[in-house]
Amino acid sequence: MYDSGRHTEIVDLSNHGFNCDLPDFPLEIAYAAGGIVNGIPTICGGAYSNISQDDGSETILDKNKYCYAFQNRSWNKMGKSLVEPKFYFGTGNVVMKDKLLIHGGLTKDIQDTTFSFAESSEWIGSNTKSSPLDTFPAAVGSHCNIRINKTHFMMTGGMVPLGNAKVTNRTKVTGNTYYCQMDLTCSPGPRLKHPRKSHGCYQKSISGKQYLFVIGGYIRNHIPNSTHDVEYLDMSDASKRQWELGEFWLCDATPILILQNHGSRLRPTELR
Numbered sequence: 001m002y003d004s005g006r007h008t009e010i011v012d013l014s015n016h017g018f019n020c021d022l023p024d025f026p027l028e029i030a031y032a033a034g035g036i037v038n039g040i041p042t043i044c045g046g047a048y049s050n051i052s053q054d055d056g057s058e059t060i061l062d063k064n065k066y067c068y069a070f071q072n073r074s075w076n077k078m079g080k081s082l083v084e085p086k087f088y089f090g091t092g093n094v095v096m097k098d099k100l101l102i103h104g105g106l107t108k109d110i111q112d113t114t115f116s117f118a119e120s121s122e123w124i125g126s127n128t129k130s131s132p133l134d135t136f137p138a139a140v141g142s143h144c145n146i147r148i149n150k151t152h153f154m155m156t157g158g159m160v161p162l163g164n165a166k167v168t169n170r171t172k173v174t175g176n177t178y179y180c181q182m183d184l185t186c187s188p189g190p191r192l193k194h195p196r197k198s199h200g201c202y203q204k205s206i207s208g209k210q211y212l213f214v215i216g217g218y219i220r221n222h223i224p225n226s227t228h229d230v231e232y233l234d235m236s237d238a239s240k241r242q243w244e245l246g247e248f249w250l251c252d253a254t255p256i257l258i259l260q261n262h263g264s265r266l267r268p269t270e271l272r
């Protein structure tokens with residue numbers, strides 16, 4: 001049995017030796033989403049699970065529909081909650097107009113590899129009621145969202161059902177991406193070179209150009225099928241946008257990304 005844990009950490013990207021003792025999170029939780037909303041760390045949803053040591057199968061033991069804000073050196077339950085308990089939703093910490101995006105995900109127990117996808121997505125603000133919206137695509141989980149600018153984000157990869165059923169035991173890992181607005185009006189983006197779920201993603205400006213990145217994840221539903229590769233998307237030329245493969249190294253504990261573009265290697269870049 002894997003312990004989801006309650007330990008809380010702060011990572012200072014400019015100081016690898018930084019250390020701060022924080023109180024534990026109120027719940028033993030995994031698969032939650034969070035971000036900085038109005039300057040306040042905020043965590044919503046998630047679940048606590050048991051993973052079999054024998055075959056790797058997972059059983060969800062409990063689910064959370066509440067949000068917690070870290071203020072005055074303690075985690076405090078917010079007065080508002082999600083429309084329904086959710087987990088495995090889109091990560092990436094997308095915050096727009098002081099609201100945290102809770103996008104897609106699963107809502108019910110995972111038993112015998114049957115998945116129940118969430119009916120809605122929502123924006124959570126510290127001073128506003130949740131704003132539920134229809135999820136686009138209609139069913140997706142374990143994906144990663146990247147904030148592009150003040151009005152748009154990109155959804156990348158994830159797990160989707162085979163067919164239109166939102167309760168199903170037949171799923172696949174996708175390489176689809178979408179450009180989305182806050183009302184979840186979306187249009188297709190360039191496909192990833194490698195489909196993936198449970199991956200990392202973010203955006204960074206390098207030499208005056210904006211790049212989007214996806215890193216790692218699982219290429220199929222069954223663990224272990226992880227990938228260590230990196231893909232990046234140059235946002236500077238809309239007519240030529242396609243994902244390219246890069247390399248990810250650790251150099252003296254500093255993450256280094258080496259971009260490759262049609263055979264020409266760009267300079268190594270520290271991921272800070």
